[in-house]
Amino acid sequence: MAAETKIDDEIEKLRQEIQELRRNCAAKEKRLSELEAQQQKQNEQANAQQQQTSASSDQMLNNDDIARYSRQLILPNFGVKGQLKLKQTAFLIVGMGGLGCPSSQYLLAAGCGRLGLVDYDEVERSNFHRQTLHTEMSIGMAKVESAKQALQQINPHCQIECHRLLLNSENALEILRQYDVVLDCTDNVATRYLLNDACVMLNKPLISGSALQMDGQLTVYNYGENCPCYRCLYPVPPPPDTVTNCGDGGVLGAITGVIGSLQALEAIKVALGGLGGEVLAGRLLIFDGGRCQFRNIRLRSKRADCDVCSPKPMITQLIDYEQFCGMHASDKDMALNILPLENRLTVEEYKNEVLQRKHILMDVRQPAEFEICRLPNSENVPLKTILNDSYLQRFEEELKDEERGIILLCRRGNDSQLAAQHILQRFPQRAVFDIKGGLHAWHFKIDNSFPIY
Amino acid sequence: MSCGDTEKKKINIRILFFAKSRELAGLDEASFGLESSSITSLDLLGKISAAYNLEAIKTTIILAINQSYCNISEEEQLHLKEGDEIAIIPPLSGG
Numbered sequence A: 001m002a003a004e005t006k007i008d009d010e011i012e013k014l015r016q017e018i019q020e021l022r023r024n025c026a027a028k029e030k031r032l033s034e035l036e037a038q039q040q041k042q043n044e045q046a047n048a049q050q051q052q053t054s055a056s057s058d059q060m061l062n063n064d065d066i067a068r069y070s071r072q073l074i075l076p077n078f079g080v081k082g083q084l085k086l087k088q089t090a091f092l093i094v095g096m097g098g099l100g101c102p103s104s105q106y107l108l109a110a111g112c113g114r115l116g117l118v119d120y121d122e123v124e125r126s127n128f129h130r131q132t133l134h135t136e137m138s139i140g141m142a143k144v145e146s147a148k149q150a151l152q153q154i155n156p157h158c159q160i161e162c163h164r165l166l167l168n169s170e171n172a173l174e175i176l177r178q179y180d181v182v183l184d185c186t187d188n189v190a191t192r193y194l195l196n197d198a199c200v201m202l203n204k205p206l207i208s209g210s211a212l213q214m215d216g217q218l219t220v221y222n223y224g225e226n227c228p229c230y231r232c233l234y235p236v237p238p239p240p241d242t243v244t245n246c247g248d249g250g251v252l253g254a255i256t257g258v259i260g261s262l263q264a265l266e267a268i269k270v271a272l273g274g275l276g277g278e279v280l281a282g283r284l285l286i287f288d289g290g291r292c293q294f295r296n297i298r299l300r301s302k303r304a305d306c307d308v309c310s311p312k313p314m315i316t317q318l319i320d321y322e323q324f325c326g327m328h329a330s331d332k333d334m335a336l337n338i339l340p341l342e343n344r345l346t347v348e349e350y351k352n353e354v355l356q357r358k359h360i361l362m363d364v365r366q367p368a369e370f371e372i373c374r375l376p377n378s379e380n381v382p383l384k385t386i387l388n389d390s391y392l393q394r395f396e397e398e399l400k401d402e403e404r405g406i407i408l409l410c411r412r413g414n415d416s417q418l419a420a421q422h423i424l425q426r427f428p429q430r431a432v433f434d435i436k437g438g439l440h441a442w443h444f445k446i447d448n449s450f451p452i453y
Numbered sequence B: 001m002s003c004g005d006t007e008k009k010k011i012n013i014r015i016l017f018f019a020k021s022r023e024l025a026g027l028d029e030a031s032f033g034l035e036s037s038s039i040t041s042l043d044l045l046g047k048i049s050a051a052y053n054l055e056a057i058k059t060t061i062i063l064a065i066n067q068s069y070c071n072i073s074e075e076e077q078l079h080l081k082e083g084d085e086i087a088i089i090p091p092l093s094g095g
């Protein structure tokens, strides 16, 4: 026993020390990037002068370049000219997640001249299965810094710029202006409209990729005369409650890998004027990973009355996109508050007061999630089966007993409210509650050995 | 046979559901019967949305007929053929 306690103590001590070091490290990284930005500004001026006087390195290939890029240099439509063009092109990747990791990796490996990375977020464990640049060592680090470290190992000759921020209407134009080609690797609707509008205003090609579950989509906007923009295709944003994010819907890493790699391909083609083929502009590629089928949809031309890309646009400067979409510019869940407070239990109230009494605990998550972890006394009743009332038949016996409380539970306390609201409409007199914060709250407040995902 | 008769002919089209529409419809694809091969795109979208639980996302769907974008409007008169493929493509925003 004593030995075990000693090990426990040491583990705890090490954990705390590592945490402290990480905090320290994060502070130093922040300071470093500030200083680097400062230094870069100074250097830029000096470089501008230098470039005028001496033959700059992006006008010719050195021996390292020739060896490094030999396999693409010998491609008939690529050649030395293509390599130099790539070296002179600056790409901006917005979102260093499942799409940003593979696309940045291929662009950098191919020898792009300058690569900008935008992301406000930090690395966490649930990223690893698809965000393949980040490693165990970089948990808690800024994603842009973690990605930069990994990318520099792949190709030390390219310039990588980190923009650790949430792109918004105030900063977008300023940042996008510094690049030639923009890749939309974001995870939310608001930023997609923002990038579209900004790219239309600055006339920059936008390589737009997205992925969820087993599906992917890809197209190129703002390339060529007739190519529609995102607003031409989707003039109105989807209702917020119909949008699923990767955190809730799940996604397979190989799916984001496919779409992210294709984004790099299209970005290279755009930079090189088509690479002897045809850029995916005016077409939408649909990838159905479940069947491993690709479809190419011929898209419409520009919408004559498009709010942003028509000759007489309504939108001439960037707007508030979170307001326009009614959604936050991240894929983090917003906490819903639709159920009256008197129908909401805290995890403590549930454990201390309700658990001993007669009740049914309905866990409304998907079966796949229920299989990951569950409370011992819970029944899996997926939200869908509550909303379509098929639960009535399944719990016919239990529901006859009007004394029995109905408690709804989910991962984070949003779906449980929807379920409770639906049941309350049918049984306004019954004791129907949801558990605030769901299983996440259970982990943080009751039992931290209960897994979170 | 007059042109009017042809247009009144019942036909079956093939509907493919992608992303969110697959989840809402609970199907990958379906065969869908139409009373007439002549229909406006707005009507077609209305019928499909009602039949497959797509009302919530109706305004943000791309409808592609035989892999070609279809403008949704009451003025867009379609002349469909037996076996035409209608893809229902909602926007995808994850990454």
Ligand SMILES: [Zn+2]
Residues within 6 Å of the ligand: A228, A229, A230, A231, A232, A233, A302, A303, A306, A307, A308, A309, A310
């Ligand atoms: Zn447009």
